[in-house]
Amino acid sequence: MTEMILQDRIVVDQLYQHSNCTSLHTEYKKAIGEINYQKLCPAEFDGVSCWPPSFPGTNATRPCPASFKQVSVSRFCKADGAWEPLNNGTYNPCGLLQDHVAALRRVYGYLRAPGAKVPAKWYLHQRHAECLDKINEAQPPAIAQKDGINVCPMTFDGWSCWDFTLPGDTAFASCPKYMTGFDPTRFAFRKCTENGTWFKHPETGNSWSNYTTCVDVEDLQFRQLVNTLYISGYSLSFVALVLSLLLFTCFKNVAGRALKCTRIAIHVQLFASFALNNLMWIIWYYFVVGDLDTVEKNNTWCQVLHVILQYLMVSNYAWMFCEGMHLHLALVVVFVKDDVVMRWFYAVGWILPALLASVYALVRSYVVQETERCWMEDSHSTWLLTAPVLLSMLANLFFLINVVRVLLTKLHPRSSNPAPRGMRKAVRATLILMPLFGIHHILIPFRPEPRAPGESLYQIFSAFVVSLQGFCVACLFCFANVDVHGAIRAWVRHLRRLRANPYAPSTGPTNTATREACVGL
Structure with missing residues (x-):
């Protein structure tokens, strides 16, 4: 049981590292621009840790994964803006041999494979990582770029990934299949207001997705x-x-x-x-x-x-x-x-x-x-x-x-x-x-x-x-x-x-x- 709990922590940490890496990638491009960002070693997730964007000729330092020795490891960003390849001893200070690193990458590759059946406790982290990947690759609608219209941005609400949505429109997403009592064939919705911001719940003041439609009331009563x-x-x-x-x-x-x-x-x-x-x-x-x-x-x-x-x-x-x-x-x-x-x-x-x-x-x-x-x-x-x-x-x-x-x-x-x-x-x-x-x-x-x-x-x-x-x-x-x-x-x-x-x-x-x-x- 202890080994299983440890394995859960490792996988959740991998999913978190990947999500964090995608966020850094998006934030840096937005902050310094596409051209300047291309001069840096980009944010990169190697299957174990997230290496942040770094200037050429510098060493990036990262702490070991949370479930292992709490020391630091480093990686060199070369002058041409490319990361130095990982060597066999990169993660040795963490207590991880090369075979261990390869095994972690294989497990993570399986979890991220399309259609992979992952446990519910990992599922949200996987969904978050997938959503951040989409945010990194997606572009706002062409009409919004042409006319300068503010659109509701892509976002992850903790359950679902919501796409760019034009003002006044409603976005729909499949109901979570991992939530007990929810019907995955139904759809939740999220309203984009006229000023290009997501609708906020009047009681909490936070952006709100409506999942009440996910429950089949008649089936629940039965x-x-x-x-x-x-x-x-x-x-x-x-x-x-x-x-x-x-x-x-x-x-x-x-x-x-x-x-x-x-x-x-x-x-x-x-x-x-x-x-x-x-x-x-x-x-x-x-x-x-x-x-x-x-x-x-x-x-x-x-x-x-x-x-x-x-x-x-x-x-x-x-x-x-x-x-x-x-x-x-x-x-x-x-x-x-x-x-x-x-x-x-x-x-x-x-x-x-x-x-x-x-x-x-x-x-x-x-x-x-x-x-x-x-x-x-x-x-x-x-x-x-x-x-x-x-x-x-x-x-x-x-x-x-x-x-x-x-x-x-x-x-x-x-x-x-x-x-x-x-x-x-x-x-x-x-x-x-x-x-x-x-x-x-x-x-x-x-x-x-x-x-x-x-x-x-x-x-x-x-x-x-x-x-x-x-x-x-x-x-x-x-x-x-x-x-x-x-x-x-x-x-x-x-x-x-x-x-x-x-x-x-x-x-x-x-x-x-x-x-x-x-x-x-």
Whole structure:
């Protein structure tokens, strides 16, 4: 991380040096005239530092780049007004060898290449340097030069580069694509007044560019609605999951072994992963997605939150895989030690996702372009998580098909070994498990592009399906669980007996649960 911060500082310093050099070039030509300026060694950026305009026969001195030793280096301006070529030892006092200087120039050349994808934190400096290059090369409109009309000058407002504009006209510029919430297909504008000066905001007294048109208000309201749907759905799911965990925990002793089997233990772990995941998503949508300032600052805590979300997402699918695997083992393999299987499930459900998320975070942190905006942008590194999730879904689909095949065989009336009541319950459980296994994702394999037809419908459908998945899991595996119902009824009967006869001895409920009963819901 320290090396990355240092690299950021070096690149930003390079961009600043280039911008400063272009400004010196323009200012000197304007101050002493084109002819006199041609007699000097011109302002020159060598990829590391900016050498200022210098008189022939003199040495120009520059401090080393800010990130290196704070000493000075010099360069000679020859009598013919040309700079002496840089030698291999020019930047040695700074602690930079010739290979280092060449590497800096290559990196800077890449950043300044047309169409290069640079991180947002460098983008403004790059835009400023490009604008100053244009200012240095551009000329006022011919009509202004011919008639002596004062025109609004080319300028950089911190976001965009504004061209020469005639009095009374309006200049337009594309909205910044790196600003969260801005639509890059829209245009900002800047008004040139009749006296040839840029319009000044009445409150600040400074030249003002109008970027309010960059925000698609209707689209912004729709995105806020989608965020609200996610927060509401995750909140409902979180409450339902916490209530389910309380029911499983509080009524474990009341129900005897019915709520103590491996199947219920897997349910509890699945609910716990869903509850934690939903809580993190609520925090994410409320404090990150809903706060543009946080996204722009890109603080470490929001990046860590992103990694935690990815870990819990993979953990969800891992425990879904464990659900399918256990059902398959219980109905097809049959003879399996539950305590041994459960230890493997803990490793698959909690430890394996942590390893995958750690590798994902490590790989993505080294791709500078993918470390912006709290890591909200799509990343090639996501395949490190997506591939295991897809494999788990395919495995669950196989388990589902095989379990249904076995159960239908045992349910056949001519079967020599018909399925008992517990396995019949498992048929219902298997059919209900389909959405739990993530097969519903197959129905929406492609996400429409922003503002494409059907994108709004997809976003709303996705918000409902994804955020309410935890609620559905709680309903199917807890609120509709016959063992939970039996535990609650036993607890109610116990309370009634206590009210009727407070001095009667307490007796626990009888337990007839078997391993087959644990296979079902």
